[in-house]
Amino acid sequence: RGDQFLPIGNTVDTLWSSDPEGTRCRAASNAMTLIASVDHALHGWDLSFCRFPGAHLDGIQILHSSLHGVDFRFGVLTRPRLVNVDLREASLEKLSCGEEAPLVGHSGAVNSVAVTPGGTHLVSGSEDKTVRMWDIRTGKEEQCFAGHRGRVNSVAITPDGSQVVSGSWDKTIRVWNLRNVKEKRCLKGHVGSVNVLVLTPDGEHVASGSDDKTVKIWELHSGKEVHCFRGHSSRVRAAAMAPDGILFASGDDEGIVKVWNIQLRTEEHNLCGHTGAILALAVTIDGKYIASGGADRLIKIWNLLSGCEERSLNGHSGRLSAIAVTPNGVHLVSGSYDNTIKVWNVQTGKEDRTLSGHSGRVGALAVTPDGSFIVSGSDDNTIKVWNVVMVRAKRSLEAHTGWVHAVALTSDGNRVVSASQDRTMRVWNLRTGKQERVFGDGVGVVRTVALSADGRHLLSGGTSNSIVMWDLQTGKKVMTFSGHGDSIWATAVTPDGAHVVSGSGDNTIRVWDLRTGEELRSLNGHKGYVHTVSVTPDGLWVVSGSSDKSIKLWALRTGKEERCLVGHRSSVFAVVITPDCKHIVSGSGDKSIRVWEWHSGKNVCTFSGHRSSVLTLAMVPDGMHVVSGGEDFTIKVWNLQSGNEVHSFYGHRGRISALAVTCHGSHLVSGSWDNTLRVWNLQDSKPIDLHDHDRGCALDCSAAGKLRNDAHDFPAASLFHRPSCCQLILGYFSPIVEDVLLSSDAFAPSLLRHQSGN
Numbered sequence: 001r002g003d004q005f006l007p008i009g010n011t012v013d014t015l016w017s018s019d020p021e022g023t024r025c026r027a028a029s030n031a032m033t034l035i036a037s038v039d040h041a042l043h044g045w046d047l048s049f050c051r052f053p054g055a056h057l058d059g060i061q062i063l064h065s066s067l068h069g070v071d072f073r074f075g076v077l078t079r080p081r082l083v084n085v086d087l088r089e090a091s092l093e094k095l096s097c098g099e100e101a102p103l104v105g106h107s108g109a110v111n112s113v114a115v116t117p118g119g120t121h122l123v124s125g126s127e128d129k130t131v132r133m134w135d136i137r138t139g140k141e142e143q144c145f146a147g148h149r150g151r152v153n154s155v156a157i158t159p160d161g162s163q164v165v166s167g168s169w170d171k172t173i174r175v176w177n178l179r180n181v182k183e184k185r186c187l188k189g190h191v192g193s194v195n196v197l198v199l200t201p202d203g204e205h206v207a208s209g210s211d212d213k214t215v216k217i218w219e220l221h222s223g224k225e226v227h228c229f230r231g232h233s234s235r236v237r238a239a240a241m242a243p244d245g246i247l248f249a250s251g252d253d254e255g256i257v258k259v260w261n262i263q264l265r266t267e268e269h270n271l272c273g274h275t276g277a278i279l280a281l282a283v284t285i286d287g288k289y290i291a292s293g294g295a296d297r298l299i300k301i302w303n304l305l306s307g308c309e310e311r312s313l314n315g316h317s318g319r320l321s322a323i324a325v326t327p328n329g330v331h332l333v334s335g336s337y338d339n340t341i342k343v344w345n346v347q348t349g350k351e352d353r354t355l356s357g358h359s360g361r362v363g364a365l366a367v368t369p370d371g372s373f374i375v376s377g378s379d380d381n382t383i384k385v386w387n388v389v390m391v392r393a394k395r396s397l398e399a400h401t402g403w404v405h406a407v408a409l410t411s412d413g414n415r416v417v418s419a420s421q422d423r424t425m426r427v428w429n430l431r432t433g434k435q436e437r438v439f440g441d442g443v444g445v446v447r448t449v450a451l452s453a454d455g456r457h458l459l460s461g462g463t464s465n466s467i468v469m470w471d472l473q474t475g476k477k478v479m480t481f482s483g484h485g486d487s488i489w490a491t492a493v494t495p496d497g498a499h500v501v502s503g504s505g506d507n508t509i510r511v512w513d514l515r516t517g518e519e520l521r522s523l524n525g526h527k528g529y530v531h532t533v534s535v536t537p538d539g540l541w542v543v544s545g546s547s548d549k550s551i552k553l554w555a556l557r558t559g560k561e562e563r564c565l566v567g568h569r570s571s572v573f574a575v576v577i578t579p580d581c582k583h584i585v586s587g588s589g590d591k592s593i594r595v596w597e598w599h600s601g602k603n604v605c606t607f608s609g610h611r612s613s614v615l616t617l618a619m620v621p622d623g624m625h626v627v628s629g630g631e632d633f634t635i636k637v638w639n640l641q642s643g644n645e646v647h648s649f650y651g652h653r654g655r656i657s658a659l660a661v662t663c664h665g666s667h668l669v670s671g672s673w674d675n676t677l678r679v680w681n682l683q684d685s686k687p688i689d690l691h692d693h694d695r696g697c698a699l700d701c702s703a704a705g706k707l708r709n710d711a712h713d714f715p716a717a718s719l720f721h722r723p724s725c726c727q728l729i730l731g732y733f734s735p736i737v738e739d740v741l742l743s744s745d746a747f748a749p750s751l752l753r754h755q756s757g758n
Contacts, residue, residue, distance in 0.1 A: 035060070102357075102382035103134050105141045110377030112155045112364045114164070116178075117611075119368040122375050123164050123178075124383055125152030131166050131176065136373065136385060145176050147183050154196045158203040158220070165206050165220070167194030173208055175220065185223045189216060195237045200245040200262075207248055207262075209236030215250045217262060229260050231267055240281035240290060243608060247304060249290050251278025257292050259304065269307035273300055280323040282332070284346065286608050286645075291332055293320025299334055301346070311349045315342055324365040324374070328636065328648035329609065333374055335362030341376055341386070347644075355386050369611060370633055370650045396651075397428050397677040399435050404671030406658045408449045408458070413662035416669050417458055417472075418677050419446035425460060427472065430667070430679060439475035443468050448490050452514065453497025461488030467502055467512065479517045483510055490533045492542075494556070501542050501556075503530030509544050511556065521559040525552055531573045536581050543584055545572030551586055551596070565596050567603045574617040576626060583640070585626050587614030593628055595640060607638050609645050618659035618668070620682070627668055627682075629656025635670055637682070649680050 032055045041061035051071035108127030115122045123133050131145035131152055150169030157164050164176045173187040173194055192211030199206050209215050215229040234253035241248045251257045255274035276295025283290050293299045299313035318337030325332050332344045341355040341362055360379030367374055374386040402421030409416050419425045423445055427437040444463035458470040467481035486505030493500050500512045509523035509530055528547030535542055542554040551565040551572055570589030577584055584596040593607040593614055612631035619626055628636050635649040635656055654673030661668050668680040
């Protein structure tokens, strides 16, 4: 209680000092447990080599203290706040991360869960006949939708997050307004229980599977039945929709999976292989594969286009009851009658981990849009939220008070320049993370930046309709290039440093002489804003992308349009060129990334994975990979040869508006509408699995020195290996962790082995 508490805390040091053999460790552990329980912060303490085995440190706060060599073995560490803490040589063996309280409120089994597009809330349907909405971070129930006269078997949320659709044993489908908790309409037509619902990606239609052996397609805004697919010989209990909204699959009690074409209203495939009822289906984010799970305890991966079985996964000891796929398409999550959840690698078919905690069948699964959490619903009437392995940002650069629109890296990769909605440009040292310079007064909002070939000057463009050249060292204006009639959205400097190319809202591209500031030529042809421009490595060509949905290739010397590439269904926001000049890569508001052959202009490959507009692209110097950032808050790395998504980076809380890769391809810098820049390690981002963790502390380890982290921004759980350090990060809802130091030899190899329940 206030000052009276401090002597109890000091006793911890005394107990250890007077009893180095550790016979009184129990008393010290109890004291630390007490400190944590009263929410008192330890500030400036030296607890080096103290032993607290078995201490329950729930909510412990340790600030600017040394825990060098401390013994936390067999303890419990949940909801920690660690700031500037030295944890070198700490013993963390069999440290339990603790489990957050489940979401409790339903009085019956939870049959279905769905997450809102923003990832902040979830909706559940239960045998208690209700639909409930929960805040994922607080675990609080916010709304209860009552109206069904039978158990709720399935729930789905529209892409705009405004409505929830529920299907019930009472043979009806109900559409609810999430904002005012009112029932908008009731769809009737099935003569049996409605067991499963899936929405089309545009949210305009819903497909329903029923005990009456049919699958019906409904128009959501009118409630009209559009079509009825007949062909199943038993009740339909599972369904999944492809990302294109054209193909969808349904599974029945006979073990048959049927693939249907909504547009043609035909049956495309009849997939046979299961020996029991199909209870769960899911389609990968790229639309290439479908996963089915059934009463035979198997998960089968099918090629959606060919209908061939690719792989069979076996690991559950009970019937499969739920399947979900992570947003990056790398992992598949399954729930079973054996009360467990398993996470599988889609490519290898190997089981990554098992999550145990439910005391009943896991009948519902969903993954948050950013891939941070798995949500599960069970026959034990509860909902649980679990962490997912993710790649973390190495560092976060924070100073801007507005959206970050653009970033540019110096040629040595040591500094980055950022431009923001706050009308400033800032120069950052990537090695220290410190801001070195701020400039940009009087030029309005800067939307694009580019560095001169010699790295001495910065070129900015924005709402002032002009390009301004700045001295990077002094921050002073050197020259202004005027001529555009609208905001400038894109700039690019030619490799020889002689010219700068700009794209504008006036639908034109202009080429300027960097030495004199003279406008050399205007490239006219686009019928919409020019959002992006890129210059080929040989300096001979300009590639542009526009809101007119086209990509144009221009000869830089003559200004002549050589080719127009058409294929995107929305604005083209980003274009990059491979180092060998053989391909162009474009990102669009249609959520796709397309690869075009330079000489023929053919679209040779299309990548699908982002859930909304692709706003920015960056080419990795190896020419084999491209990085994309989207409106869905995610960053993805793609292999241009295989078309596979290599990594997904999560952490930003706003759309990704800018990307840049260092000259050696080792690091990536991203700018976002969350007002921050983040630095990512591209080479050492492969996570080594850490089994059976739920939520716990976040520790950052660096043999080179202390590194400020922002782990409180988002949950994470990964173990990375680097030549000089290891980094252990156990995800938790909102720990505050800064400047934690851990030596590279702190963990024995045995700690990487599976420790069930710890």
